[in-house]
Amino acid sequence: DTGVSQDPRHKITKRGQNVTFRCDPISEHNRLYWYRQTLGQGPEFLTYFQNEAQLEKSRLLSDRFSAERPKGSFSTLEIQRTEQGDSAMYLCASSSTGYSQPQHFGDGTRLSIL
């Protein structure tokens, strides 16, 4: 059973650097989501794709953040000019289309900004 895969699992970088994370969803799922989770809090929605189209972006997704899903399969989330406040767990989830389908999450990429 291949679930949602995220790479890398951990990323440590210096403030001001750019970082990119990858998410491989469950193959038959055409919806893909990105969330961010800080310590002690629940995940917060960032953005959502249906196939290759990015249909919604949260106000949390500043202009330093960009997400793509070029062929409707894997997705990347890039953060430019990282700041201390970007330190968090970045979670990817996928689901099939349909009424209130459950989302299946990966184990996330933990980003630490030095």
Add this chain to the structure above:
Amino acid sequence: DAKTTQPNSMESNEEEPVHLPCNHSTISGTDYIHWYRQLPSQGPEYVIHGLTSNVNNRMASLAIAEDRKSSTLILHRATLRDAAVYYCLSSGAGSYQLTFGKGTKLSVIP
């Protein structure tokens, strides 16, 4: 999406049933109730969801109050592997965005 309220933490003895409550007094008629759980160092895991009727699956049961203002997640026999943060959420019909609160941290005592 309706706001949900859960206790911050609960304890259960191993092999006993656990009832995790959730209040969602502002839920609308078409909002689904979802439960996810998150084990340490893992992403959230879907547990169960429902609209009006009680629901059962291999992991748990979901009991929804008749007025839909509250629900209870039932783990029939808690194991140590059930120790996690349990999130109760509601989402509108066709909604794609999950809004998580802080959840209930469940501790299971051997």
